[in-house]
Amino acid sequence: MKNQLFLSLAATFLLAVPAVADTGKASVSIPADGMTCEIEFYTPDIVRVVKYPSAMTSAPEKKSLAVIASPADVNYSRKDNSGAVTLKTGKLTVSVNKKTGDITFSDARGRKLLREGDAVMTMRESGADKGSYTVVQNFSLDKDEPIYGLGILQNGKMSQRGTECKMIQGNTWDFVPFFQSLKGYGVYWDNYSPTWFRDNASTTMFDSEVGDCIDYYFMGGGNADGVVANMRHLTGDVPMHPMWTYGFWQSRERYKTQEELLEVVRRHRELGVPLDGIIQDWQYWGNNYQWNAMEFVNSGFHDPKAMMDEVHARNAHAIISVWSSFGPMTKPYREMDAKGLLFGINTWPESGYDGWPPRKDYPAGVKVYDAFSAEARDIYWNHLKRLYDLGLDGWWMDSTEPDHFDFKEEDLELPTALGSFRKVRNAYPLMSVEGVYDHQRAIDNDRRVFILTRSAFAGQQRTGANTWSGDVVSTWDSFRAQLPAGLNFSLTGNPNYNSDLGGFFPAAYNNVYGDNSAPRNPLFQELYVRWLQYGIFSPMMRSHGENIKREIYYFGEAGEPVYDAIAEAIKLRYALLPYTYSTAHDVSARRGSFLRALSMDFPADRNTHDCNDKFMYGRSLLVAPVLHAAYTPEDAISANKWLGLDNGTDNSAKVKAAVNFNDMKEHSVYLPAGTAWWDYFTGEKLQGGKTHSRPVKLNSIPLYVKAGSILPIGPDVQYATEKPWDNLEVRVYPGADGEFTLYEDEGDNYNYEKGMFSTITFAYDDSARKLTIGDRSGSFPGMIGKRKFRIVLPDGKSASVDYDGRKQTVKL
Incomplete structure (x- = not known):
């Protein structure tokens, strides 16, 4: 193409180039024939990679719209030999192959996490972005490596291997050019133009319509929580929502x-x-x-x-x-x-x-x-x-x-x-x-x-x-x-x-x-009730x-x-409010997550890696919604994939026979290995790593509690703040040690940012059958001084505790 600048890193890092240059305490510039690559550490396990034509004397000025973090003063070692430039922190190793230009990212133990493929920049010859480039970066993933992320996709998939989509915001598809791997790393592609994401047997790539440079962030983390924490470090933490938003809408x-x-x-x-x-x-x-x-x-x-x-x-x-x-x-x-x-x-x-x-x-x-x-x-x-x-x-x-x-x-x-x-x-x-x-x-x-x-x-x-x-x-x-x-x-x-x-x-x-x-x-009643039951375990119902x-x-x-099924679902939402609000604090203060793919908590169980029909809500509750019609046919209503519209003329949505929603049906659920589980409603203990069946009616919600969990249950209320949490039921689920932190604040202001909140940590020792209620930490206006906790086991046995903020131990 006339006047096209085509730059491939596969052939740009040559032995005869000038020596690698430090551009700062945690930044290195690697010049090459036609291309410069800058590697900049933001933390010991977050690194920014920028590539641009070497005709430019420096990287294009860019104020990221998403990234708000600044590079930290990260110490690293550098090794520059005839084969590669290697930069190493206490958590990451970044190695640039001088012959191929590929960058390989490894963890502190030397385990390879990700390797680049070709990078391509093609100059745009016309239009508003003339003189800029289309930018492409390929990556090489392991054959069976699950990856997650990319935004809100309506493709029904959990792992996004094999996905190909054009990222341009729409009504029902929201795109975030970020993926993370089960291997414990993530990649954020810092580009805002329409972008193709493609994953196939040979490559995984981002291909954006316009950019002044190739610009992405590689982050370690070790596991999904660590990667999420690093992404939040880069792009911002989560403020607390008002407590009332966790009620029913x-x-x-x-x-x-x-x-x-x-x-x-x-x-x-x-x-x-x-x-x-x-x-x-x-x-x-x-x-x-x-x-x-x-x-x-x-x-x-x-x-x-x-x-x-x-x-x-x-x-x-x-x-x-x-x-x-x-x-x-x-x-x-x-x-x-x-x-x-x-x-x-x-x-x-x-x-x-x-x-x-x-x-x-x-x-x-x-x-x-x-x-x-x-x-x-x-x-x-x-x-x-x-x-x-x-x-x-x-x-x-x-x-x-x-x-x-x-x-x-x-x-x-x-x-x-x-x-x-x-x-x-x-x-x-x-x-x-x-x-x-x-x-x-x-x-x-x-x-x-x-x-x-x-x-x-x-x-x-x-x-x-x-x-x-x-x-x-x-x-x-x-x-x-x-x-x-x-x-x-x-x-x-x-x-x-x-x-x-x-x-x-x-x-x-x-x-x-x-x-x-x-x-x-x-037909709609059954669908609506099941969808509503799923909504109990969303950040907003x-x-x-x-x-x-x-x-x-x-x-x-x-x-x-x-x-009755609708009313019971709404009331369960409120019963779980102390758990949900405490989870909100974990999300805000500790970079946690409400909705947790099973692979986050059970990565050793391969059955969780591509699981798209159940999830953890917080760290204790496994939700297995009923996702198929059991009483009525699943009539197919035509829909537009991208807009979500039905044509409003399908007359098939009619029940052909009487429906009795009190009839019992069977629901099967696989519970992840590595822990025991408790049925939330029956108190039955179940083994992990197995599929279990249970009878369900329309009002049944398959809900399981991980062994070792401590679950606070709120009072019966008509709105979130109707009653104080001065007499909470605290359920303890034996089978493993566990811990839970109950969080409380004023509910609807930003005083928590000034430290005006309190926490009470409950710790369960399974071998000793002992629950320790720790000293209350912190305070805020209106805080409950003295209260009761009713400690309840799955078999119904209970103990009442008067608590004034000082540590107590309860033998169960």
């Missing part, structure tokens, strides 16, 4: 008036079914020309302040839908348009006409804002603050990928504040969400930022965001795909994940029975979808199996 597309929204909160309180969060979806602003006005312009919301006052008076919280785009009749549109801060891509909604299909002869004129611009982010917050001042408790930031219809290559040529749209495309969700987080943190330390968002990128865990998997369709296949999607996302360092419980598009379940009949359609009303009272009444 109800939502609908959409509540059309404030009375509809308030009715849900009132009915929950009347029925005694717990509720903490309610969400107002779109069009509270009026018509599509007023899209995302960030004001209650719709006449159905005549007094939004009174609405929020009642929500709070009933001890609930509300968040509201805001988008990355604005209609032409809105104040934000006019302000941003005057400053050239809007993109001209085709986005949602396409029509000003409120109906389906969209009337494109009445275009809405909605435009996406330039979230890469600091000025635009300021304007966004200034308008969002109107809702904040009304008392809204958080933000549902929808379409943060953003929606991009009728895609054309020239759309990527559009300018942003940080270069072409192509250059920064995939980081849009990070920039838009971080803008809101930073602005709210700047003015308020009394309310923790909470953001629910539809898309994500590396580093987004630092923004108080919980990402949901987009508008997925209401099918069993789609439901099953959510488990590995969330686990792989968590393995990128982003711990906060959820999905629309029941799926977003259930229209087919209505079609044959009439409007809003899906809650009484056994949120019921949501379009076309039907899915509040509990539409599924029947107390005493009926579907209603």
Whole structure:
């Protein structure tokens, strides 16, 4: 190709090059014919690799959007001989072969972790990024080496070996260019342009459309937790969410008036079914020309302040839908348009006409804002603050990928504040969400930022965001795909994940029975209950979808199996709240994970390496959701793979015979080897490394506790903070030594960052059958002084302990 610069590291490191140069305490530059490679240690087991044409006198200036860490003062040794340049810290060895240019990464014991293949940079000859490059880096993995990560993928796979996908943010596929291996290392590809990830028998590669250099981070860690910790070190730690966010959330597309929204909160309180969060979806602003006005312009919301006052008076919280785009009749549109801060891509909604299909002869004129611009982010917050001042408790930031219809290559040529749209495309969700987080943190330390968002990128865990998997369709296949999607996302360092419980598009379940009949359609009932039961063990338990009303009272009444199964699932969520909130502290303070692939805790058991149907919730609970219909047929509802849409015309979603959800069915589950397990509900002890069957009904939740676990159980409440934890049940599961730290704070401010929280560590000695409750550490305003713990064993035996903060030992 004319004027093409083609650089392959396979032939660039020559013996005649100048000597390796130190560029700093922990940085080395290796020049070669046509290419320079810079290796820079950030920690003893995190290293950055940058490659660029040697015609440049130094690496291109680049301020990473995702990486916020700075290189540390890392000591390393260097060995430079005729064959290789070898750099060694106490944890990693990085070796550059002078003949091939390949870099090999090994651990401290010399065990090879990863080896590079070819690196390729090809100059772009035209367009907005002319003079930049397409950048490709190949890696060579072991044949049977499982890898995880890449984001939220709807492919149903746990290990991503054999995956090929184009990483460009979409509705139901969120991409993070990061993978980690079961061997205990990870690779973060620091590029924001559309990128192909390909893994096949010969190579694993990242191939990005634009970059000024090849730029990636290799990190050790030793195991999955270590790799996640290193990724968080690079890209940011996780702030605590408010305690109330770990309760139950109800939502609908959409509540059309404030009375509809308030009715849900009132009915929950009347029925005694717990509720903490309610969400107002779109069009509270009026018509599509007023899209995302960030004001209650719709006449159905005549007094939004009174609405929020009642929500709070009933001890609930509300968040509201805001988008990355604005209609032409809105104040934000006019302000941003005057400053050239809007993109001209085709986005949602396409029509000003409120109906389906969209009337494109009445275009809405909605435009996406330039979230890469600091000025635009300021304007966004200034308008969002109107809702904040009304008392809204958080933000549902929808379409943060953003929606991009009728895609054309020239759309990527559009300018942003940080270069072409192509250059920064995939980081849009990070920039838009971080803008809101930073602005709210700047003015308020009394309310923790909470953001629910539809898309994500590396580093987004630092923004108080919980990402949901987009508008997925209401099918069993789609439901099953959510488990590995969330686990792989968590393995990128982003711990906060959820999905629309029941799926977003259930229209087919209505079609044959009439409007809003899906809650009484056994096919949807079974799917919804099983999805809801899975949601108990997500960082956010949120019921949501379009076309039907899915509040509990539409599924029947107390005493009926579907209603009861829903109520029991919600109540179990609250019973586990002390465990969940303590796990949230582990996530925030110790870089832990809520959703844990079984390979994280049981890597020696090969049966866990590609397990996509069960997981650990925290470090104690193994969740094995019922993922297949047992009472009804799994009717196939057509869906668009990328958008998650069903066509709404499938009439097959009809039950052909009576369904009795009280009938017993069988559910089998393989429990990992290396430990014993306890059935959470029956107290039966089970052996690991075996498959076990148990009878289940619709309300049954296959849940197992690892031997040695200590599990705090919360009081029966209607909302998260209704009752103090002054009389907790603490369940102890013998069979191994164990430890658990109970975490407590004020629940909804940032005083914990100042050390205002307390912890109590419970330690179980299995051989001595002894539980030690340690001295309480720390304090905070409102802390419980004296309390009771009721210690319970699986066989029901119990002991009561009065605790005043001082160490106690209990013989069991």
